[in-house]
Amino acid sequence: MFFMDMDIFRIAIIGICGVIISSVVKGYKAEFAIYVIMATVMVIFIMILYKLSYVFEFLGDIYNQISYGRNFFPIILKVLAVAYIADFTAQICKDAGEAAIAGKVELAGKVMIFYLAMPVMVAVLELINRMLPG
Amino acid sequence: MDFNVDIIFKIAAIGIIVAIVDVMLKRAGRDELAMMATLAGIIVVLIVIVQMINNFFVSVKTLFQL
Numbered sequence: 001m002f003f004m005d006m007d008i009f010r011i012a013i014i015g016i017c018g019v020i021i022s023s024v025v026k027g028y029k030a031e032f033a034i035y036v037i038m039a040t041v042m043v044i045f046i047m048i049l050y051k052l053s054y055v056f057e058f059l060g061d062i063y064n065q066i067s068y069g070r071n072f073f074p075i076i077l078k079v080l081a082v083a084y085i086a087d088f089t090a091q092i093c094k095d096a097g098e099a100a101i102a103g104k105v106e107l108a109g110k111v112m113i114f115y116l117a118m119p120v121m122v123a124v125l126e127l128i129n130r131m132l133p134g
Numbered sequence: 135m136d137f138n139v140d141i142i143f144k145i146a147a148i149g150i151i152v153a154i155v156d157v158m159l160k161r162a163g164r165d166e167l168a169m170m171a172t173l174a175g176i177i178v179v180l181i182v183i184v185q186m187i188n189n190f191f192v193s194v195k196t197l198f199q200l
Contacts (some may be wrong), residue, residue, distance in 0.1 A: 028153030038183055039183065074199070079198065
């Protein structure tokens with residue numbers, strides 16, 4: 001894990017190379033351009049995942065010290081995961097020109113986030129109910 | 135970490151090679167063979183990409199502890 005702080009340079013160069021290679025391949029066989037784009041996106045995402053694991057450990061330590069936070073931190077993680085994956089898939093669909101599939105994937109992500117967040121809303125409503133007199 | 139970057143170049147190389155083979159076969163008049171070679175190349179890259187996607191989603195799952 002050497003040279004971890006300035007990995008943004010690596011990620012930027014990988015992104016630019018991906019764009020150039022994709023445009024080159026698109027001239028020969030348009031189907032392969034999507035594969036190149038998918039590979040580039042996944043490579044960059046995996047690089048970011050390494051950093052994210054540290055952030056989540058840190059956040060987990062903080063949230064474990066709050067009595068309310070202990071139940072809800074996994075929900076936050078799940079919502080984040082759904083948001084990232086839905087965005088990643090929808091962008092790839094749009095790049096391939098399939099805007100309809102991208103729209104449905106995004107809609108599915110929104111619905112799942114709402115479904116995951118329902119217990120949090122219920123808890124907030126109960127809290128408000130308890131705080132109001134009578 | 136640099137193993138991942140090589141994959142992009144390999145996929146692009148396979149794509150260009152398939153394109154060249156396709157053009158050469160079409161010039162030689164063997165259109166069906168050209169189509170089959172193109173399809174084979176696409177399927178090979180598809181398998182590689184699906185494996186990458188599998189690894190990627192597994193690591194996302196372990197990271198987020200889903």
